[in-house]
Amino acid sequence: MDLRYTEQDQAFRSEVREWLEENVPRKKLETLDEKKAWHRKLYEAGYLGMGWPSEYGGRDARPMEQAIVGEEMVRARAPAPVNGLGISIVGPTLIHHGTEEQNQRHIQKILTAEEIWCQLYSEPNAGSDLASLQCRADIDGDEFVVNGQKVWTSGAHNSDWGLMLARTDRNAPKHQGISCILVDMSSPGVEVRPLKQLSGSQEFSEVFFSDVRVPADNLIGELNTGWRIAQTTLSYERGGNTLSRYTRMQESFNRLLDVVGIVKRDGAALIDSPHIRWRLGKVYADMEILRYSSLRILSRLERGERPGPEASIAKLHYSELDKAIQEVFLDILGPYGQQIEGIPDHIALEPDTDPFEPGSWAYAFAWSRAGTIYAGSSEIQKNILGERVLGLPKEVRADRVQATAQQASSSGNGDD
Amino acid sequence: MDLRYTEQDQAFRSEVREWLEENVPRKKLETLDEKKAWHRKLYEAGYLGMGWPSEYGGRDARPMEQAIVGEEMVRARAPAPVNGLGISIVGPTLIHHGTEEQNQRHIQKILTAEEIWCQLYSEPNAGSDLASLQCRADIDGDEFVVNGQKVWTSGAHNSDWGLMLARTDRNAPKHQGISCILVDMSSPGVEVRPLKQLSGSQEFSEVFFSDVRVPADNLIGELNTGWRIAQTTLSYERGGNTLSRYTRMQESFNRLLDVVGIVKRDGAALIDSPHIRWRLGKVYADMEILRYSSLRILSRLERGERPGPEASIAKLHYSELDKAIQEVFLDILGPYGQQIEGIPDHIALEPDTDPFEPGSWAYAFAWSRAGTIYAGSSEIQKNILGERVLGLPKEVRADRVQATAQQASSSGNGDD
Amino acid sequence: MKFDFSEDQVMLRNLIREFLTDQCPGSHVREMIESETGFDREIYRQFVQLGILPFPEQYGGGDLGMVEQAIILEEMGRIPYPGPYFATVMLAGSALQLSNDENAMARFLPDASNGDLIMTLAFTEDDTGWTADAISAEAALNGESVTLNGRKRFVPFADAADIILTVARTPGTSGQDGVSIIAIPADAEGVSTGKEMMFDVTSRTATVEFTNVSVPVENIIGEAGAAWPVLEHVIRRAAVAASAEMLGASRRSMEMANEYAKERKQFGQFIGQFQAVKHMLAEMLEKVENGHAAVYYAAWALDADAPDAALAASVAKSTMNTSSRKVCGDSIQVMGGIGFTWEHDLHFFFKRAKNLEVLYGDVDHHYDQVLNEVLAGRVAGAGD
């Protein structure tokens, strides 16, 4: 065990920090062009797609270097890159599964944000049970014809392209009839309807497809292997980013420390309340655990291991922790924590330029409620841990019972 | 709404309290004879089986009167009656389902503790899934021949008789092949082996049956209707007794209040710690909720309603609450709370004469861990609430899937 | 010992439920919260004219007790109703009633009973506590007038109110001494309101600044400088009233999640068949039923002036504070993505409950009160 940052890592951190100090935009990015410009600047500095092979515009950076950039960006209140899903999901999927032609066509443009991407996975009836998706891509000559609806599509209104999971074989068992397809969002028949969230903001959309024609060349990998591809894709979402999640929590915590020194309740500063002190101590302890376990994950990634089902621990941990912490923050702040407009400057969560969190404690609180639902709900993560890590037998479930019954019936009455 | 005790109830309470003050034994009851004598005294005072019809030696008492006796007994630290299961379970079962002859034979002796009874239900492989019990009672002429094992039999070593659930039809669906039988515990072939619990005490036993012959007359109700009878029986365990559970918690709480005024930690009395004050406030609030909801249940019972599936709320609530509260008590008391011997007098949980709780906080803590397991675990109670109160569909479960498959297979392939 | 509602109480509940589901469907709630004032004046007027107010009959009220108010507020929580009923009736109205100030009651309550007069109570300042130590606004007596200076925050429906009952202290006093309640017309010179917007979009509040606001001494409610015991009682009633609203929000939220769990299929089965969901709902049910016991016990205890009335109020509020966050929050978890959309009503309940959590005492405040009451022996006797 040696939990020190290497000198190399420390030097790299200083370099990143310095660059960010000089380059982070001082005002909120309003237009799409401004957002793209910032994305491009980050890329040109070498801070996007940095783990990708150099042949694809990356720099083969180590997981620790990526984590350091993630941390420093939070610390510097740097806006997130506008083509975040392109970088985190689409690029790696193409690199692993795309054809040379597909990669030539898209990868550079993903890095430069010339093409903004979204992820077309969830459907109204396919949430936790993603594999039951019904959006169809029927082959017609050298094209797919896409019909159906997607939901919870982040950033769809800005997107040029989408990475879609669609059903290409309706007779196959559900996991075996899905394909992964690249869809040009400007195609005729694509309609994007913004969806307003509990938080009051509109980061997501519903997307409707009516006879949308997509060249067959846009298929990723083999036909009907989309589920397996998506599984790899989903694993990119987990793992090395937990350290920057910790850093984000810590930034909020530090801000809260300022506030509790000033705001009074019943005549005394909040920090003088023993109960609030207790909560602050507990929250910090809980946050530190996230840091330690993030370092443990990073240490494995550094050794070259891929995140396995254990990554579900990290997802479960940080999403549930965020929910708990945001609730404690609101407990401590009283009504100020629930103020959206008119909040006094000395109490506001410092407005950062990240469009996701417009500076109120209440927004951060609201979004924490989504974390245990998206990207595999806490219940799904616990199933994964129970079955794939602890080795518990799978639960008896209606779809499995049905599949078994169908198998038995199609194989005759032989095994009575 | 009117939550006052009636004048009649208040007068009754004074009467009970006075009687207990004069009659509660001042020393721990050691021998079985002493315990029986105390039981008999309670009965003769009219405080046992008091809800039973007068023809069976009861006094048709109202639920509130029973609750008052329960509360006052806790308050007076009165030992529980030695034939508790006889009174709470066996008597009501006989009154509802017994023949006139069975009732004549047993009921009076149950009330006087001439016959001490135990409940022979659980088996090593039939816990939560009680209906899967395998202990057999095979008919042989005018006798049953009983073979098998029971476990978690409370007070078996003192018992003269047992109320048994046994399998009388091995080919019927599991709930339909069970009968309810009275077993003389002195019969040849009955072996009782005490079982030591986590708490260090031995209140329970395993009971083994080898070719034990039981007269067929000892069957309760019809053959193979034992499951239904047991369901009624189990419902007697729930309901009106929650108020005395509250009272027991409150007695412990009051004792704790004495202790925290005396014991110091880091130089200050425990009661001066804001964190301990917070916990005490919370515990008391939680306990009060149990009192309010107990009154609500009692109010229904008084109106003549039987406890339905809602009784599962009470079971879930008090058992989980007890677990939480005992844990808080130990948090507050530090190592003293975990002391079993040598605990200073001014800190000990006042030794009462109840054999179940020999006066240490640790024992009460230990037993609180059993409350969420026995008489329907918390998980079972939540299933009952989800399905029978909230109306959620039943879960897909292996035994149900199998039963459906068997039914389908026995009815041919007709409904393919 | 009767814990159930009387026939009259059941009728009252049905009346309110019918009125509110009729007049305030989800679509209209959305219209109201988008509107300038945040509520519908006409519905409000009709509502208070149902004859359900706790005010004395001679002032146009229905003389109803706290149990009845809890029933009404539980129903409001089930919508959740956006409007100044709580501010006018439970806060300002309670302050007037509990002050026993016949002049003030005669002056304000008849119009309030008609729905013509909207009132509110300005208690909270920069310091958001609920003890007298939180009060620093100053009310200086100058012969026949009183001059008010200070800033109040989170004043419910201050923008809509005609009369702001404002809590302030005589300069130089501290603690429970010197606290007064003063009726300030919202249009008095020196009163200015600043916009606030809360996470709970169904409730409106504003910051109100008082700069040398001068009103006649008659506007002091009750006795000058001696209002703290009244306010303590007002806060206690408000805590129980808020608990009732939280109970309504929680139960409605649970019902929605429960219905969804019976309809939504994933993995070939209803999600309510998964133990994870079923058990979550069972725990919600337990919390809601326990909350019911707590809220109505506390309301009854206030009506009966029981020795444990203060204890019960703190038990009810602390319990609903912890239960409603869990019940409304887990409802969102059960409903997943759909529960996170603005279009579904579920978030209204979550937000309303969250807002009420920090008002009239958080858990720290109420656990403290509980222990104080216990140590002072102000608990329910066991019938003796």
Next chain:
Amino acid sequence: MKFDFSEDQVMLRNLIREFLTDQCPGSHVREMIESETGFDREIYRQFVQLGILPFPEQYGGGDLGMVEQAIILEEMGRIPYPGPYFATVMLAGSALQLSNDENAMARFLPDASNGDLIMTLAFTEDDTGWTADAISAEAALNGESVTLNGRKRFVPFADAADIILTVARTPGTSGQDGVSIIAIPADAEGVSTGKEMMFDVTSRTATVEFTNVSVPVENIIGEAGAAWPVLEHVIRRAAVAASAEMLGASRRSMEMANEYAKERKQFGQFIGQFQAVKHMLAEMLEKVENGHAAVYYAAWALDADAPDAALAASVAKSTMNTSSRKVCGDSIQVMGGIGFTWEHDLHFFFKRAKNLEVLYGDVDHHYDQVLNEVLAGRVAGAGD
């Protein structure tokens, strides 16, 4: 950044696991706890002779770090091992080492390294706190001797100990001033022990009364009256060591419950197929893995003398305090009746963890420490 064990550390873990599973199977644990002293002297001797002690090599130790001790103690928690290793090595041994008192080390450590000498630390009094304010036993200097009076409670393995390092203060001092550690031979005149029996039957403690116990001043460890900084450090190490034991107890407990959930059938299926059980186990796994990260980070930070070493120790202990009760408790819930029997080993883990919860600081103590460290800026830098 390497979070994994080195090869040597893995070998150490395997060695300890092999030794303990060999020498201390459940049956022998039961024999030991029924015995007079509560442990097996011969096994203890063999164990310390494995060359695994943190003591300097010149005094017969293996000079191992805190990470290694955490590995050893985690393995002990998996048994759970009943014996005076913690008392001798982690408490008394740490006090000697951290005092830098060469004479005392030369006098006691070689015999302790052989297993010939059993030591313990008497800290807790009637006041069971872990700050200097809890200390009131008095040690009065009289020329060349020191006279001790006071009562110590919950002294680990006091009955078996040859040397009791006793914490006492100079008469008239308070707080952190005047605190000394004095080596008292267990057979000194005026020392008497009183029986205690704890819920955790695998750990023995006793009450020790000191009545005018007189020993030479050489028996003061380190500098007279200046021992508090040493003790603070000892308690910190003990907190991390206890966390490691709790981690071992938790993981073993979870493993047992997990195995049971794969074997036990109810309602025609393995109970591990029920989400209620599966999710409970998944939550345990999360807690155990997070606990691992916390314990070994803290152990490493102590070895590295990192700026956040004190913070990390308090994080580890507060975390294991809350996790182990949940993990060991839920293991009982998963195993149901069988988990509640004395015959099954499960309760040993539950009880051991519970015992360690209140030692070397409960959550109140450690959350307080965490915030103090944060406010003082003694946190880990992000590589700067």
